[in-house]
Amino acid sequence: MIDIELIRNNPDAFKQAIATKRINLDLDRLLIVDEERRLLGKEVNLLREQRNRTSDLVTSDGPNRASHIAHSKEIGAALVIKESELKAVELEYHKLMAHVPGLPAEGVPEGADDSGNVEIYRLGEVVKRPFKERDHIELALLNRMVDFEGARFAAGSRAYGLIGDGALLELAVLRFALDHVLAKGFTAVLPPLMVNEAAMFGTGYFPLGEDNAYELEDGKRYLTGTSEVGIVAMQANRTFDGLAGAGAGEGYSALRFAGISTCFRREAGAAGRDTKGLYRVHQFQKVEQVVFCANDAEVSEQEHLRLLKNSEEIVQALELPYRVVAVCTGDMGLGQVRKHDIETWMPSRGAYCETHSCSTFHDFQARRLGIRYIDGDGKKKYVHTLNNTAIASPRILIALLENHQNQDGTINVPKALQPYLGGREVLGL
RNA sequence: GGAGAGGUGGCUGAGUGGUCGAAAGCACCUUCCUGCUAAGAAGACGUACGGGGUUAACCUGUACCGAGGGUUCGAAUCCCUCCCUCUCCGCCA
Numbered sequence: 001m002i003d004i005e006l007i008r009n010n011p012d013a014f015k016q017a018i019a020t021k022r023i024n025l026d027l028d029r030l031l032i033v034d035e036e037r038r039l040l041g042k043e044v045n046l047l048r049e050q051r052n053r054t055s056d057l058v059t060s061d062g063p064n065r066a067s068h069i070a071h072s073k074e075i076g077a078a079l080v081i082k083e084s085e086l087k088a089v090e091l092e093y094h095k096l097m098a099h100v101p102g103l104p105a106e107g108v109p110e111g112a113d114d115s116g117n118v119e120i121y122r123l124g125e126v127v128k129r130p131f132k133e134r135d136h137i138e139l140a141l142l143n144r145m146v147d148f149e150g151a152r153f154a155a156g157s158r159a160y161g162l163i164g165d166g167a168l169l170e171l172a173v174l175r176f177a178l179d180h181v182l183a184k185g186f187t188a189v190l191p192p193l194m195v196n197e198a199a200m201f202g203t204g205y206f207p208l209g210e211d212n213a214y215e216l217e218d219g220k221r222y223l224t225g226t227s228e229v230g231i232v233a234m235q236a237n238r239t240f241d242g243l244a245g246a247g248a249g250e251g252y253s254a255l256r257f258a259g260i261s262t263c264f265r266r267e268a269g270a271a272g273r274d275t276k277g278l279y280r281v282h283q284f285q286k287v288e289q290v291v292f293c294a295n296d297a298e299v300s301e302q303e304h305l306r307l308l309k310n311s312e313e314i315v316q317a318l319e320l321p322y323r324v325v326a327v328c329t330g331d332m333g334l335g336q337v338r339k340h341d342i343e344t345w346m347p348s349r350g351a352y353c354e355t356h357s358c359s360t361f362h363d364f365q366a367r368r369l370g371i372r373y374i375d376g377d378g379k380k381k382y383v384h385t386l387n388n389t390a391i392a393s394p395r396i397l398i399a400l401l402e403n404h405q406n407q408d409g410t411i412n413v414p415k416a417l418q419p420y421l422g423g424r425e426v427l428g429l
Numbered sequence: 430g431g432a433g434a435g436g437u438g439g440c441u442g443a444g445u446g447g448u449c450g451a452a453a454g455c456a457c458c459u460u461c462c463u464g465c466u467a468a469g470a471a472g473a474c475g476u477a478c479g480g481g482g483u484u485a486a487c488c489u490g491u492a493c494c495g496a497g498g499g500u501u502c503g504a505a506u507c508c509c510u511c512c513c514u515c516u517c518c519g520c521c522a
Contacts, residue, residue, distance in 0.1 A: 038479090045479070045491050052491085055503045059447050065502095072502035196512095 111328030124321030135348030172420035191230025227259025335364035
């Protein structure tokens with residue numbers, strides 16, 4: 001949710017954001033409705049005042065009781081009409097407000113979709129091996145790490161089952177990533193994965209994201225596509241003490257959580273794409289970084305860079321080549337202000353592919369969920385929220401298997417993961 | 430899933446149709462008193478939005494007693510629906 005005052009004062013900036021983010025919203029209509037809403041609000045307020053005064057006279061001026069009641073009834077009748085008008089206007093107002101996007105930060109590239117994303121830099125060397133490389137499907141099957149056939153019988157398209165070293169490798173990489181961010185002061189969280197509509201709306205996945213969420217039979221709960229939803233919504237209507245330090249440089253503090261969850265995505269709209277292997281699946285595991293910080297663009301910018309750095313360190317420790325891209329306006333979510341993706345090299349795809357996504361929301365989510373803190377000046381303010389993938393598996397297994405494969409189909413284990421695999425240096429055969 | 434109880438201000442907790450934005454206590458804040466170890470006295474003390482004001486103090490209006498709807502001239506108080514909490518039973522990893 002965006003501060004209406006900000007919208008009133010900068011309509012052109014929001015029109016620009018609506019255009020570049022490809023949102024279907026008539027901002028002028030919103031401004032008109034906002035004006036109507038305020039005028040009607042005043043009228044209703046005035047009528048209520050009259051009615052309250054008249055009602056008081058019923059008891060304080062007993063002799064004229066009957067006439068006061070009659071008068072109060074008249075006002076009440078007028079009030080009913082105005083209130084219903086106001087209600088209709090407010091309904092439209094909230095509907096329109098729910099579609100107002102966050103303003104992209106300065107420097108965010110413009111573009112219609114992910115083809116407009118801009119590479120910022122790349123690290124790690126793409127190795128050209130002197131033998132015929134296998135793709136992750138072949139490698140995983142060869143090493144009996146995965147069972148696609150059985151899983152698809154059990155669960156349908158895009159299903160997979162990790163077995164043996166596949167299962168252990170996934171747990172190892174998740175635990176490694178978790179430990180990495182825990183060492184940075186993050187607090188581990190296993191949040192609810194079945195959440196209500198308020199949580200989905202509050203985090204900005206609704207409206208517009210309904211197609212990608214699994215709705216449960218009870219009609220009131222949804223499976224989350226990331227632990228961010230549960231973690232952020234868990235803080236709803238809370239006011240933090242001691243998040244002080246907006247603009248205070250190094251002196252600021254933040255709340256940092258590491259969410260661990262299975263993630264569920266319908267992948268609607270991706271029908272027929274990436275149907276083979278472990279790239280695009282309905283269910284996967286993720287360690288997610290979530291941060292709540294002071295309401296200060298500089299502070300959240302610093303947090304954004306820290307989140308990005310944490311994840312880069314993880315990819316580096318896994319000895320995988322990657323690049324960082326600035327995500328363009330058309331590929332950003334409604335509430336997002338800035339987004340960087342880490343794309344990891346996947347030999348079989350011959351491309352750097354998204355494995356991490358780092359987002360800054362400013363107070364978009366905090367406003368929807370009422371998450372605040374008391375600033376150094378004693379005032380209540382909405383926090384800024386951010387999140388970034390620490391690791392998502394099995395997608396990262398594609399990169400691990402393919403980039404670390406040997407001619408005989410075995411897989412070299414990066415040093416960082418060896419402690420999590422009983423000291424093994426090689427998997428397979 | 431069944432039965433019952435309940436959701437009031439930072440906390441505890443009164444309040445069953447008007448004098449209630451809400452008693453009392455605790456906590457917090459200010460001042461006074463006193464030198465002392467959960468001392469005493471006085472006062473201030475909810476949130477959101479709007480109006481006035483030397484835009485600060487302050488004055489004032491509306492709404493808010495889990496959420497939404499209804500009854501009524503008037504609702505924390507009565508009715509309905511939903512959400513949540515607690516207790517007991519059942520079931521279950």
